[in-house]
Amino acid sequence: MSYNLFFIAAFSFLFLSCVKDKPACTVQPQVKLSGNKKVYVVNEGNFMAGNASVSLFDPGSSQVIENLYQSQNQSSFLGDVAQSLSRFNSSFYVVVNNSNKIVICDEQFKFKSTISGFTSPRYILPVSNSKAYVSDLYANKIYIVNLNSNTISGSITCPGWTENMALVYNKVFVTNRKRNYTYIINASNDIKSDSINVGSGAGDIIVDKNDKIWVLSAGDKTAAIVPTLKKIDPLTHLIETNLNFTLNDSPGNLCINKTKDTLYLLNGGIFKLAITALSVPAVPLIEKGNKTFYGLGINPNDYTIYASDALDYIQKSNIYIFDAAGNQKQIFKAGINANSFYFE
């Protein structure tokens, strides 16, 4: 019998020290916003999980509103994988990649309309008051969108994965991740007029203060093609400057400051170079440390640098704010997989 008592005693400990299963609900604190210009953070969320979101950060009060779209729209969900956010004609355009749609919101982020029918949309670029281009991962074309009716009105054949776009002198320059060419489209008649060989894996494109085009190509490690940063003249379509990275580099997230004379990019750490630079910098402005930077933005209002760390993909991102000299000023949490910023 004593053994049985021992048994019961030994057994009962199995039920001790159990933790409460129900997680504590976190209530969003009341937020008092300042009158300062705001920062919008695009959070991709997780692929197939439908948890894309937009966070609003108020640099004046350091307050964050999470799930801005959800809180302004009776808890409806934005969709699956928010890729990019643009503002045009007093509206926000959120490109929701894996929901194949663009969600249009007013300035308070209240839902206005949806443009649907895309294959896998990436970025939207308004080219006139009534017309925008939309790049796409798989469609092999650029979609033409009517901004009055919010419908797809046509397309321009562009084989490959079309990515970022830039508009200069009524020409749209379209990068392509899968082809070596940046295509040039006449924004008036939607006809491809030319293409420039920029090398493998181009995705980022920026216009500087001299209206020169900068294209960042990721290269192809398996084919031993190094990443490059190229400056292109939008009139002659000639490459004026070509800066080579090394094969081990993996640059991305090309950004430019307010005065459009300094470029920023991620390559592990955060790098900065003048538009007059003759080589890519060897030393980062901001070291990577144990962070894995995922998104980058330069606030045009105060030259601060915003960089997101998506950590392990499946938790809230860290957003670091650095001053222009690269000193960390602040850190706040945004949604899952914060990939870019829109600054008012």
Place this chain on the structure above:
Amino acid sequence: MMSIPCFKGQDTITLKEVDVKSTRTTLSGIGKKTESIDSLTKRQFIFNSLGDVLSLNTPIFIKNYGPGSLSSTSFRGGSASQTGIIWNGFNIQNGMLGQMDLSLIPSVLFDNISIEYGGSSSLWGSGAVGGSIHLNNKPLFSKGFTTIANISKGSYGLFNASTNIEVSNKKFISSTKAYLQNSLNNFVYRDTLDKINPLQTQKHATYSFKGLLQEFRFLLTQKQSLTVNGWYNVGARQLPVFNALNVSRAEQFDANFKTTATWNYIANNFQSTVRGAFFNDALNYRDSAFSIDSKSKLQTFIGENENNFNWSKNNVFNFGFNLTSYNGKTDSYGGVKTLQKTAFFIGNKFSFLKQRLITFVSLRAEYINTGKLPLTGSAAFEYKITKTITAKLNGAKVYRQPTLNELYWKPGGNPDLLPEQGYTVEGDLSFTHLWNKVSFFVSGAAFYRNINNWILWLPGQNITTPVNIQQVLSRGTETTWRLNYRNNKFGININTITGYVLSTIQSSKQENGNTEGKQLIYTPRYSVNANVSVSYGMANITYYHQYIGYRFISSDNLQWLTPYHFSSVRCNIKTKLGETAIVLYAACNNVFNTNYAVIAGRPMPLRSFEIGATIAANKPYKPKQINIK
């Protein structure tokens, strides 16, 4: 429902000379909690996949993406690749993916499905960290000519058929099993986000699985036997997408061929096994909407020798070696990539106190062409405190090697990855008692496991890369309760299995992360499986109930899925028509129409039904002389 030790061996005739139940399986089970799926449960799940059987009858959490979709395991808080899947003694975890899709494996194929809890890398190699699932085919000699046909029809276009034809005489067995499962899978589910039309129909989710398992066994001499197996399995399925999307054109095709040959030699105090295996696993993922056509192919070669030497009455010395080679080919590797492993293992079983105390210690040294693997070992003790109480205790060093995808996938693969490794300790105390008509069994287990270099895929600005990033501590308890009453024709079984798992990230090398102390995603802390089974004569009805607690879906534990209850009723009626046995089967799944998802965004069906029948006939073998144990 698991077999209670005292009810074992009721319907098995074993020939002494050829009872070559892999000794390593027996040795590995010493001092460990082990359970096997009993014959009644196997019958109730004859039309289901391995994932379904394990989900409702063990504390293993099955991560099921939906009917016919991916099913992987979380065993005592481990990842899918930290479960050993052992088929007839061969580790069949996929070397590219590091996991098996249990939806593809029909439970009807195996004569014996058993679960070994706890780590046993020193016996089974990489992956046997949280526990191992053993799938065995053990056709018996001298059983005559047997034919079995199973057929069923269910909701949403489910059709299931399987057959087993077995010829078994004194020296030869041929067992042929063929199976087919098709489903339109256009089930109805409730979309809680859609307030206007909550009832939705699953789209683009049809599946078709079929295959053939052939086994030959030869009794060469009284001391030698040879077993040759071939298993071909094909799966074709449409992959549904997240609710918000309206189109998917994604499809997955699996083709798996596995063949093994085993030679056994048994003398009085010496046993030796030489065996080899070749697996060819092809996976093709296509998505015409996105012009994706991704093909991957894996060839696995295994050669092994294992010996057991009974050097005294109570001691067994076990030693051997294993050679395994994985050759993976996919466009994303840019060619063929190879993992080659050589392992040497030794172990010894000691018995003391007139066999009341049994211990087993083992060591395994393993070498791999891509880096270093840890030296692993284990020590286990099993002590019969009284006739009714048994205590078990074991500790082991365990590891999981990086998969080919983790090492070589382009872009992102990290050839510098180290194996996940750590220590595990567990104890189990069980009580079993048999009264006149009632038997009672209860067992309680507690485990503790600390794994370092846990691999996660981390995002970069262009490329995702797997990194040895965190340390995970898993600990918890399991209890099993079984009450069985039988009075002539009437019988009742009540079984309850509880699981409590804390699997938390102890440390992470990420800066300013919010995961330390947090529970791993998709790892429920609480789970309960209970069933009540009532039998009268040849009829049986069983009610299964499952509770799964909160599961976090973000690593900072700020997003989660709510708990759910799932229930299923299954019944069988057996009759005889001359020499032919007929079993009629009916089942209702999700009886209470629960709206639930195991994985976020992957709806599960509301109530569904299935009816089926089994026809079995046996013409006994008439031996001149049989040597029965």
